Amino acid sequence: MKIAIGNDHVALEMKLKIKEYLQEKGIAVTDVGTDSPERCDYPIYGEKVANLVAHKEADCGILICGTGVGISLSANKVNGIRACICSEPYSARLSKQHNNTNILAFGARVVGIELAKMIVDEWLNAEYEGGRHQNRIDMISEIEKRNS
């Protein structure tokens, strides 16, 4: 499995810890940055990770900024991306099982590192259930097509 990861300056420390956590599990990580604590603009990194996922150069993505809001909003502008912010494991699991999310986002100012790891684990271990949920995912794609 290959995961693309991206962050802004606020989330640099959290990104490094999550990246290490994933690598310890044997997961390949493509890190698009930022690797600097200098103030930067989260849409750059949201788009980079979203493009890797949309073009299937990564299986899925993880995005972290202060709240997870700006960076997930940015990723969701890329066709085919379903990014969600999760501040607890339950939503993370259900977002995969029901909504087939392909990017997980969270806020470095919102969750601590141990909770972030739990959220990541729950999301990665969950599987999309398909079935009755697929029609709704198709409807989301139709919204994308109608408005692009």
Ligand code: RB5
């Ligand atoms: C940066 O100050 C902050 O706005 C950003 O990390 C994020 O929280 C935006 O949604």
